[in-house]
Amino acid sequence: MKRAYKISTYKSMIKSEQQMLPFIIKFKHLKKIISLLIVFLFMVSCSTVPITGRKRINLVSDAQILPASFAQYKGFLEENKLSSDIAKTREVQEVGMKISRAVDRFMRANGMVSEANNYRWEFNLIEDKTVNAWCMPGGKVVFYTGILSIAANTDGIAGIMGHEVAHAFAKHGQERMSQGMLQQAGGLAVALGTMNKDPKTQQIWNQAFGIGSTLGMLKFSRTHETEADKLGMVFMIMAGYQPKEAVNVWIRMSQRAGSSQSPPEFLSTHPSNQSRIKVLNDYIPTAMAYAKKFNEQAAIQEKQ
Numbered sequence: 001m002k003r004a005y006k007i008s009t010y011k012s013m014i015k016s017e018q019q020m021l022p023f024i025i026k027f028k029h030l031k032k033i034i035s036l037l038i039v040f041l042f043m044v045s046c047s048t049v050p051i052t053g054r055k056r057i058n059l060v061s062d063a064q065i066l067p068a069s070f071a072q073y074k075g076f077l078e079e080n081k082l083s084s085d086i087a088k089t090r091e092v093q094e095v096g097m098k099i100s101r102a103v104d105r106f107m108r109a110n111g112m113v114s115e116a117n118n119y120r121w122e123f124n125l126i127e128d129k130t131v132n133a134w135c136m137p138g139g140k141v142v143f144y145t146g147i148l149s150i151a152a153n154t155d156g157i158a159g160i161m162g163h164e165v166a167h168a169f170a171k172h173g174q175e176r177m178s179q180g181m182l183q184q185a186g187g188l189a190v191a192l193g194t195m196n197k198d199p200k201t202q203q204i205w206n207q208a209f210g211i212g213s214t215l216g217m218l219k220f221s222r223t224h225e226t227e228a229d230k231l232g233m234v235f236m237i238m239a240g241y242q243p244k245e246a247v248n249v250w251i252r253m254s255q256r257a258g259s260s261q262s263p264p265e266f267l268s269t270h271p272s273n274q275s276r277i278k279v280l281n282d283y284i285p286t287a288m289a290y291a292k293k294f295n296e297q298a299a300i301q302e303k304q
Helices: 002-045 062-079 086-109 113-118 145-151 154-169 172-193 199-238 244-254 273-303
Strands: 046-048 055-057 122-126 133-136 140-144
Touching: 055 172, 062 113, 062 133, 062 140, 062 172, 086 113, 086 122, 086 154, 086 199, 086 273, 133 154, 140 145, 140 154, 145 154, 145 244, 154 172, 154 199, 154 244, 172 199, 199 244, 199 273, 244 273
Parallel strands: 122 140
Antiparallel strands: 046 055, 133 140
16 A cells, blocks of 8 residues: 555656646746846946946937936926026026036046937926935936925035936936836746746745845845945036035935934935945045046046
8 A cells, every 4th residue: 555655646746747847848948038138138238337337237228218308307397386596596507517517528538429419408496395306317407495405505405416417427217227127027037937837826926026126126226326426426526516515415314304214224215324424425535536537537638
């Protein structure tokens, strides 16, 4: 009886393996296709962020994203109230123009002329108590009046402006779109890879993939924020502003009521205020050296 049980179990295992064989073959083919696709995407889309040297994948060209970006910005301005404070609006715009000129000078002195020509820098102050500012691809910037108390002064505005302009310079918007495209492809791979599994197994895989990809995107966002902090400091110094105020902006931000209720850094799209303060403080000497070097480089280029 014991022997018969072993034979029955063995036959059952063989049958199970035979049933799984098509799935295994399909999964191996799928894995190979995805691997080849990823290698191809890295080969054709991998580039380096100037100054920081970070490698990035960009599957979205300026020709694809900029028209949509400009149209969305125009629509946003039509639907939101511009600040009636002429002096503050002028201050924000003047700071923006100085920093964008620093970026433009860097790009033209470093063989990025065609990219520089694609930017349509614009700076607007919106009447809104929200403590925020942002920049769309192509150089379309919005400041909310609510962030001016955190900026506190012209150099503080420059600290925030440098950060937002750096997002456009480093093409973070395009890179995030590319990451989203790859994330969707990964979701499709999971769906195909579990199509023959029972619903419970599919749910486990999907949940695992969802959590992993979400945290990956959060990390991706924090990488962008830290990079924009550093690039922004370089550009604000190139434009003649004091880098210490970029640090002070985050000190003031950390003192805001309710800032203690912020989520843990590993589940936040932004680095913690204390983390940013330390990183920016440590980066000041490097940023000053870069700014001096790039301004001298641009001056030589402009004389030629």
